[in-house]
Structure formats: structure tokens, C-alpha cells
Amino acid sequence: MRMRRMAAGLLVLFALLAQAQPEDPQKAASEAEARQRLERLRTDIRALTAELRATSGEKDEATRALREAETAIATALGGVRAIDAQLAERQQELARLEDQRAALANKLKAQREDLAVLLRSAYALGRNEELKLLLQQEDVDAIARVLAYHRYFQRARVERIDSLMTDLQQLADLQRTIETRTAQLSATRGEREAEVRQLEARRGERETLLAGLDARLSDQRARLAVMARDEKGLLDLLERLRDVFADIPSRLDGAEPFASLRGRMKLPVRGKVSTRFGGTDESGRRISGWLIQADSGSEVHAIARGRVAYADWLKGYGMLLILDHGDGYMSLYGYNDALRKEVGDWVSAGDTIATSGSSGGQKSPALYFELRLQGKPINPKSWLR
Incomplete structure (x- = not known):
């Protein structure tokens, strides 16, 4: 429940x-x-x-x-x-x-x-x-x-x-x-x-x-x-x-359309993907993204240009930051120890937006990452390199 x-x-x-x-x-x-x-x-x-x-x-x-x-x-x-x-x-x-x-x-x-x-x-x-x-x-x-x-x-x-x-x-x-x-x-x-x-x-x-x-x-x-x-x-x-x-416009000014970046975006944090799309995390919950093992305090980077749509604590995800990339695309970054950006801030690809951690009741430090299109989760596998 x-x-x-x-x-x-x-x-x-x-x-x-x-x-x-x-x-x-x-x-x-x-x-x-x-x-x-x-x-x-x-x-x-x-x-x-x-x-x-x-x-x-x-x-x-x-x-x-x-x-x-x-x-x-x-x-x-x-x-x-x-x-x-x-x-x-x-x-x-x-x-x-x-x-x-x-x-x-x-x-x-x-x-x-x-x-x-x-x-x-x-x-x-x-x-x-x-x-x-x-x-x-x-x-x-x-x-x-x-x-x-x-x-x-x-x-x-x-x-x-x-x-x-x-x-x-x-x-x-x-x-x-x-x-x-x-x-x-x-x-x-x-x-x-x-x-x-x-x-x-x-x-x-x-x-x-x-x-x-x-x-x-x-x-x-x-x-x-x-x-x-x-x-x-x-x-x-x-x-x-x-x-x-x-x-927020449907397409961000001065930015390459997010869909055209498919397969060219970098991993948001230095670490190893331990659980992939559709797997289960340490609590047994089926996840809709990737769980990336990372040292506590590691810098978390934006995968593309966007605007901070959410930056706060959310039950089950700890300190969570969500970027709106336009055209209905969003990226999510959870389990952070600290957030570096606030709601409404504009960021570019590679900007530091948070530091990884174990918030939300996690046993070990990691970054929880998701991609969404029109609010529905999509597998990051074909989007990140």
C-alpha cells in the first residue's frame, strides 16, 4: 500500500x-x-x-x-x-x-x-x-x-x-x-x-x-x-x-529539441547503474528508472537544458529535483543529500544541480534517475551514453 x-x-x-x-x-x-x-x-x-x-x-x-x-x-x-x-x-x-x-x-x-x-x-x-x-x-x-x-x-x-x-x-x-x-x-x-x-x-x-x-x-x-x-x-x-x-513554453528557447539528443546525453552522475528500468530497489519496489550507485556527495549534473520544475523532499524519493526540458519531456533526480537549484531556475547540460546521497530512507548512497514523456516513464537506456 x-x-x-x-x-x-x-x-x-x-x-x-x-x-x-x-x-x-x-x-x-x-x-x-x-x-x-x-x-x-x-x-x-x-x-x-x-x-x-x-x-x-x-x-x-x-x-x-x-x-x-x-x-x-x-x-x-x-x-x-x-x-x-x-x-x-x-x-x-x-x-x-x-x-x-x-x-x-x-x-x-x-x-x-x-x-x-x-x-x-x-x-x-x-x-x-x-x-x-x-x-x-x-x-x-x-x-x-x-x-x-x-x-x-x-x-x-x-x-x-x-x-x-x-x-x-x-x-x-x-x-x-x-x-x-x-x-x-x-x-x-x-x-x-x-x-x-x-x-x-x-x-x-x-x-x-x-x-x-x-x-x-x-x-x-x-x-x-x-x-x-x-x-x-x-x-x-x-x-x-x-x-x-x-x-514555461512547450519548447525551450535556444535549446536543441530534447528528442534530438537521444543517445547523446551523459550519465547524470559518476557511478555504476545497479538497477535498471523495471527492476526492484532495496525496498522491493519496482522502479521506473535507473538506480546509479554513487559516493555520497558526488555532483549530479543536468542531462540537458531545462528549467527546475520541482526541488523539494518527496516521500520515497528523498530530496528530489525535476527538470522540465520542454515538449513534454522531464528528468528526475532523487535520493540526493542536497539540492543546488531552486524551482524556476534555468540550467544547461552539465550544470551541477544536486549532490548524491541516501535521503528518503535509503541504506546506501545512490542517485535515482528517471525520464518521463507526458508524465509517463520511459527507459533511459536508449537516451544516455
Whole structure:
């Protein structure tokens, strides 16, 4: 887009300079061409305005998506807070279970001690304790009492063992319950945290998209402002050139017709032609002239007699000087460091009109040279020797 604007601007400039000659038979056509260039620029402005509106629509959509993402994050965070509350309740429940387990452990310890006493008593009595007790007694009542006591002792021992086994089972069940609930809580919280991370990632994507759209909008607005300034500049230039060059004749007095100089004019600067007509310069732009490598500060000479039609900075061409040679012929000298002539000055072939350089954003010093006829570029190959 930038290259198109620069090329369009230069085309309009040459068209305006060409049509400034009142006796030029193609003046009307040149002016029409200039108007067409302006209309193309305005078409670009309209297209960019539509693009700007489209980008604004994309921004609105991205803003809506960001709002949805942030709302979803808020909802998910609310869910996490609810789970945290449940976790706190379950932690309290787990603490109660831990207390129960501790109490049961103490109970088991006491039962183990009681059981140990019973087992030691049983061991002291030895095997066939009932028979021994019966043989030691002579009174029937005493025998009955001994048997009853022994059976009670046995039942108590069995009950203690059963109680111990039951308590051990309860302890194991409590342990599994605690572990299961802890795992469930951890899994639930992990799921919620993963959900929040996903939502945060979505929000980050939306924010990145929105930032990109903001940058694009800023760029488009800046380009639109530049194009609007270019349009105004071209219109101002049209009026200015009409006033300044109203006295330029179609053929310069005392000068050999420019067309008769074909093949006899010298290169405007000492150097090597690095890019020829139709090639591309270092920015990738297709050029309509020659790019001549030259040391910075080298003298640039007029290729033929003419009058300075333009001497100023122009976007993409730096310090630019244009000579009007009459009969619709013009020559252009760009990328200069300094201009030696002013608008309206008359020059002869070989006069120093500028010094070469790297203005206009060029990386290395050079001279950009063009020839134009009725505002249209022509290949310098057959004109210079």
C-alpha cells in the first residue's frame, strides 16, 4: 500500500508538471490523468475506511468474546470458592474422624492389655484346666461354682477377642473413609483448578487478539491520516504548479529539441547503474528508472537544458529535483543529500544541480534517475551514453 501511494504520488506529480505547459497539445489528457490519480487515491481512502470499519467490527466481536471468557472465569472461580468451603467442612469432618480413630486406638490399647492378662491367666492354668479344677474339688457345690466361673472366664475371653476384632475392623473402615474422602476432595479441587487454568488461557488469547486488533486499528488510522494528507498535498500542488509554471513554453528557447539528443546525453552522475528500468530497489519496489550507485556527495549534473520544475523532499524519493526540458519531456533526480537549484531556475547540460546521497530512507548512497514523456516513464537506456 505504501509503495502504491508513493508511485501514485510521483505519477500525479509528473502529470501535473507536464500539464503545466499551456501550449502542450496533451494538456487536457495530462490533467485528466492527474485527476484519475487523485480519484485512485480517494478510492484507496474509501477502501481503507471500509477496512477500518471491518476491523472495528472484529474488535467488537473480540471484546464480546473477552467479556464471555471473563464471566466464565468469574463463575468458575465462584465454583472453586464453593469447593473450598466444602473442603473446609470435610477437613473438619476428617478431623473428627481422626479424633475417633485416636479414641479407638486408645481403647484397643486397653483391650490389648486386658486380653494379655486373660491370656496369661489361661496359660497359667495350662491345658485341661476344667479337668484339673474338677479333680481338685470334693464338694459338688464347689465344683459347680468352679465350672461356672471357668465358663464365664472363657466367654469373657472370647467376647474380648471379638470386640477387639470389631474395633480393628472399624479402625480400618475409618482409615479407608478418610483416604477416600481426601482423594475425592483433591480430585474435585484439581478439576476446578484445571478449569480455571483453561479459562485463563482463553482470556489470554482474547486479550492477545484484542491487542492485535487495537494495533491494526491504530495502523489503519495512521495510514488513513497519511493518505488524507497526501490527497490534500496533491491538490495543493496542483494549484501551486499552475501558478508557478504558467510561463514555461512547450519548447525551450535556444535549446536543441530534447528528442534530438537521444543517445547523446551523459550519465547524470559518476557511478555504476545497479538497477535498471523495471527492476526492484532495496525496498522491493519496482522502479521506473535507473538506480546509479554513487559516493555520497558526488555532483549530479543536468542531462540537458531545462528549467527546475520541482526541488523539494518527496516521500520515497528523498530530496528530489525535476527538470522540465520542454515538449513534454522531464528528468528526475532523487535520493540526493542536497539540492543546488531552486524551482524556476534555468540550467544547461552539465550544470551541477544536486549532490548524491541516501535521503528518503535509503541504506546506501545512490542517485535515482528517471525520464518521463507526458508524465509517463520511459527507459533511459536508449537516451544516455
